[in-house]
Amino acid sequence: xxxxxxxxxxxxxxxxxxxxxxxxxxxxxxxxxxxxxxxxxxxxxxxxxxxxxxxxxxxxxxxxxxxxxxxxxxxxxxxxxxxxxxxxxxxxxxxxxxxxxxxxxxxxxxxxxxxxxxxxxxxxxxxxxxxxxxxxxxxxxxxxxxxxxxxxxxxxxxxxxxxxxxxxxxxxxxxxxx
Numbered sequence: 561x562x563x564x565x566x567x568x569x570x571x572x573x574x575x576x577x578x579x580x581x582x583x584x585x586x587x588x589x590x591x592x593x594x595x596x597x598x599x600x601x602x603x604x605x606x607x608x609x610x611x612x613x614x615x616x617x618x619x620x621x622x623x624x625x626x627x628x629x630x631x632x633x634x635x636x637x638x639x640x641x642x643x644x645x646x647x648x649x650x651x652x653x654x655x656x657x658x659x660x661x662x663x664x665x666x667x668x669x670x671x672x673x674x675x676x677x678x679x680x681x682x683x684x685x686x687x688x689x690x691x692x693x694x695x696x697x698x699x700x701x702x703x704x705x706x707x708x709x710x711x712x713x714x715x716x717x718x719x720x721x722x723x724x725x726x727x728x729x730x731x732x733x734x735x736x737x738x
Contacts, residue, residue, distance in 0.1 A: 562603060564681035570673045571598050574647050577669075581646040590640050600632040601641045663702060664732055675729050685722030692719040702732065 575598040582590060593601075608619065618624055620635040633641070647670040654661045662668060704716045716733035 561681065562606065565674065565677045566599070566602050566606075567677055570670070570677070571595055571602070573669065573673065574598055574602075574645070577646040577648060578641070578644050580649060582644050584650065585644075587644065590644065593641055593644065597633060597637070597641065601638065601645075604629060604632060604638065667732075671730060671732075675731075678726075678728050678730075682722075682726050682728075684728065685724065685726070687723045688728075689721050689723075690718060692717050692721075704733070 572595065575593055575595050578593050578598070582588070582592065604619075608616070613619055613624070617635060619629045622630075629635075646666070648666050648668065653665050664671070702715055705713055718729075718731040718733060719727055720729040721727045
């Protein structure tokens with residue numbers, strides 16, 4: 561299923577943009593990220609979203625039986641890749657005062673590709689649900705407060721999901737100011 565959602569085009573795109581950012585930020589001493597490393601990195605990030613630990617470095621701690629992480633990418637290399645990870649070209653970003661400015665500019669290429677892959681990976685179900693809030697306690701201009709929700713603060717994300725829990729489309733809610 562992972563290869564249906566995270567296909568080669570997505571991996572190549574993210575690897576290319578990560579390499580571009582590495583050069584733009586003058587971090588040429590850091591070894592370039594390969595396609596295989598990016599594939600493993602994205603798989604590890606997905607795994608981390610399902611199996612949570614209080615601290616990221618604990619995934620490499622042998623006593624916690626997560627040692628398969630050390631065989632994929634060493635912890636220091638993972639930290640390098642996560643610090644360089646990019647899905648878009650920063651040179652084409654629009655300023656806040658320009659028309660067409662998008663707060664989700666950096667995430668948009670990744671979301672678009674994932675939405676495309678979500679729809680092609682599984683058959684649409686009969687019963688669908690819309691709307692979700694992703695809990696978030698930090699600071700961000702897209703964070704919203706919803707009184708009726710048990711998780712009061714977070715990102716409001718329009719999610720089209722089936723009864724099985726499979727997500728067909730994700731569209732983060734953006735507040736528009738006049």
